[in-house]
Amino acid sequence: MGDIYLFDGRFLPKEEVNISPEDRGYYYGDGIYDVFRVYGGRLFEPELHFRRLERTAAGLRLQMPIESGPLQTKLEELIARNRLTEGTLYVQITRGTSPRSLPLPQGVAPVLVAYTTEFPRPVAAMEAGIRAKTVEDIRWLHCDYKTLNLLPNVLAKQEALDAGADDAILHRSGLVTECCASNIMIVQNGSLVTHPANNLILHGVTRAVILRLAQAAGIPAEERPFSLEELHEAEEAFITGTTVEVTPIVAVDGRPIGGGSAGPVTRRLQQLFANLIGQ
The missing domain is CATH 3.20.10.10 (D-amino Acid Aminotransferase, subunit A, domain 2)
Incomplete structure (x- = not known):
């Protein structure tokens, strides 16, 4: 796994990534994710992945914290920082941190985490x-x-x-x-x-x-x-x-x-x- 994570727009060492116990992803599984394949240091079929991510976010009434274009740029930088040639890139977005209550919270910022993993072809x-x-x-x-x-x-x-x-x-x-x-x-x-x-x-x-x-x-x-x-x-x-x-x-x-x-x-x-x- 890569040593550097993308956490809410910042590149951080894994040990500095802190998720609140009040994150709705922890309470309710209130979040979305996608797994990108990386071949030759490049994202495979990124347009299809981002389209699915956006569709899922819309279906769950979850706000994307960053548009797909700028997010792709960030993910490509994450791949480069971790020197990943062949593997996977995991992206997770939760609705954010809020006291435990079923109704969708207002004014809460989504939490985005991404990391890379070396993964050879099967x-x-x-x-x-x-x-x-x-x-x-x-x-x-x-x-x-x-x-x-x-x-x-x-x-x-x-x-x-x-x-x-x-x-x-x-x-x-x-x-x-x-x-x-x-x-x-x-x-x-x-x-x-x-x-x-x-x-x-x-x-x-x-x-x-x-x-x-x-x-x-x-x-x-x-x-x-x-x-x-x-x-x-x-x-x-x-x-x-x-x-x-x-x-x-x-x-x-x-x-x-x-x-x-x-x-x-x-x-x-x-x-x-x-x-x-x-x-």
Whole structure:
């Protein structure tokens, strides 16, 4: 992790960053966040990330403490100060410090914290694939907002780990939504199928990039809900996300997907993504 943090517009050593116990992010999870990927010392797809951050802030009636343009400049300086070449950059904005009370406080300044972390590409997982367990999706109905309220995701992930799997695939009454911290796609008859970007899933940046790459490469794609049965019978399945890139799912609920290894569509998309990031 980088030694320098961005805290309310100032660059400070980590030990000098002080968050009040009356911060509403601590009381209520009243805040938002985003995780940017950094390749070659540069933010990956910053416009999509900032668009999502602004949309989430508007949905929560939370004031952005700084506009996206100046914030991007600050984040790029943070990357440079920490000499980060490959990794992630985490940004969190809470509503601010206020005595504990449910109504939205007036005249309170939002609190912004950002830091960097060295994080290599997940080469081993992308090559070998992961095993997943299906878990009922018990989250609220605004999963498109990237908020701090992640306890259902935490519990689903732990349930999968306890069962010997690597990740959880969430579903609502048998219709697959996404995973704990990533989106999911399956391949049917050579075509991609993924849940539409509505209120039931996070509008993943990597998800959008993969759909864009697929369209350019002539790979058909359909955005619609698909069932657990379709998942189990899929030719291929993979997750997409900032830290996982394009990682194949080789088994679900103890049953192999396709041939039990990454399929040709997944491999092609992995290569197209690697070309995009210059790897």
